[in-house]
Amino acid sequence: MEKVAQTSCLQNMALERKLAVENGAKEDAEGFVSVSCSYDMGWQKRGKGHNSSTGHGAVMGLTTGKVMDYTTRTKACRICKNAEKTGKKAKVHDCRINHFASSKAI
Numbered sequence: 001m002e003k004v005a006q007t008s009c010l011q012n013m014a015l016e017r018k019l020a021v022e023n024g025a026k027e028d029a030e031g032f033v034s035v036s037c038s039y040d041m042g043w044q045k046r047g048k049g050h051n052s053s054t055g056h057g058a059v060m061g062l063t064t065g066k067v068m069d070y071t072t073r074t075k076a077c078r079i080c081k082n083a084e085k086t087g088k089k090a091k092v093h094d095c096r097i098n099h100f101a102s103s104k105a106i
Contacts, residue, residue: 012066012068016063017033035063039059040060042057055073056073057071077096
């Protein structure tokens with residue numbers, strides 16, 4: 001699924017770039033073209049607080065409305081947590097923990 005999503009994002013970025021050039025945007029010295037986009041990020045909400053262990057973000061092109069990039073944030077891993085609880089070393093796995101700060105809204 002991740003490969004399909006990455007391919008889709010690359011195609012959507014190329015389309016946004018193409019449309020921006022067609023609408024008069026110029027390449028800079030390095031070949032980059034400015035495109036208008038929007039970014040939003042959120043944490044899944046559990047209960048009444050903002051204490052979730054997973055979140056997501058996405059960049060959408062304003063011309064097409066399609067997703068050009070995305071990210072996920074994860075503060076917990078079931079395999080790591082179970083190993084910690086049992087005092088054993090976690091097996092080799094695709095651990096997705098990539099966020100260690102608070103998920104509370106400021």
